[in-house]
Amino acid sequence: MRNVRFEALSRDDMNTLSRELSRAGIMNRTLEEVVPEVSHYVTVKGAFSELLEKADGIEPLEENLSSIGEFYRSLMEGWEIGAERDLNTLLDESDAEGLAVVAALLSAGAVEEDDGRLTLLERPPLEGLNFELRFPVEEIEGYLEAVEERLGVGMVTEYTLSKRYYVEALEVDGELIDSALEIAEDYATEESIVEATFDGIARSVLAHVILELAEKHRRKNELIKALMEREPITVGDGDERVNIYYDEDAIEDFLRTLQTLGYLKVKGNRIWV
Numbered sequence: 001m002r003n004v005r006f007e008a009l010s011r012d013d014m015n016t017l018s019r020e021l022s023r024a025g026i027m028n029r030t031l032e033e034v035v036p037e038v039s040h041y042v043t044v045k046g047a048f049s050e051l052l053e054k055a056d057g058i059e060p061l062e063e064n065l066s067s068i069g070e071f072y073r074s075l076m077e078g079w080e081i082g083a084e085r086d087l088n089t090l091l092d093e094s095d096a097e098g099l100a101v102v103a104a105l106l107s108a109g110a111v112e113e114d115d116g117r118l119t120l121l122e123r124p125p126l127e128g129l130n131f132e133l134r135f136p137v138e139e140i141e142g143y144l145e146a147v148e149e150r151l152g153v154g155m156v157t158e159y160t161l162s163k164r165y166y167v168e169a170l171e172v173d174g175e176l177i178d179s180a181l182e183i184a185e186d187y188a189t190e191e192s193i194v195e196a197t198f199d200g201i202a203r204s205v206l207a208h209v210i211l212e213l214a215e216k217h218r219r220k221n222e223l224i225k226a227l228m229e230r231e232p233i234t235v236g237d238g239d240e241r242v243n244i245y246y247d248e249d250a251i252e253d254f255l256r257t258l259q260t261l262g263y264l265k266v267k268g269n270r271i272w273v
Helices: 009-025 048-054 057-078 096-107 135-151 173-186 191-215 218-229 248-260
Strands: 004-008 027-045 084-086 111-114 118-121 130-136 154-169 235-236 239-243 265-267 271-273
Touching: 004 009, 004 173, 004 191, 009 027, 009 154, 009 173, 027 048, 027 135, 048 057, 048 130, 057 096, 057 130, 057 135, 096 111, 096 130, 130 135, 154 173, 154 191, 173 191, 191 218, 191 239, 191 248, 218 239, 218 248, 218 271, 248 265
Parallel strands: none
Antiparallel strands: 004 154, 027 130, 027 154, 084 118, 111 118, 235 239, 265 271
């Protein structure tokens, strides 16, 4: 069973978080991984007017074209022929619609780019600009048949290798996990903190239940049987609850974790708390 894990944005943040956790008496270890990411995109090409005409009812495409239109009008407002604009102040890498407009203008020869600055050479009408738009497969799969019939599609797959930096809190005590979550707020990604929150809840509750049952069931096979009969363990009630599921192999692994942390001792089929 994986430990409570925080993802840091850099190696420095990883090391700093590890030191801060250690100072707070929270056992931890650092971990670096090279992680592959595979993303699949559907692409459509055409002049803006053609795409707009054939987009009726295809919501992702309609929304994309609407955003492109808004960006184009905003970009051209007050931009005189021959004037320069700083590309970095216009958009960032996550601004897909803005990037699509700039790419279309560059392709049409309407702007010239030099060292991150754009010079407007002419003001082409948006309707005549050619675009290549792409959408995550999962975003457009419900409309794929309509897109294929009206526009034709292409496929782009991106494979990215990136280094990830993690700090794992080697604890099951609820108070220590809460402290780790508070410390990690300054160094870890928001997504990993949310995941670690629920991971920490599950680990601490499962540990509590195991230790409670181990007082009664001193044989490992009996303890595991009792745990499997209680699956899932539920925390909370009503509309806000956490259901904790596990299998026998996961419990075997978690028992080794509890033994390493000094909560119990397992030897053969015997358990001491």
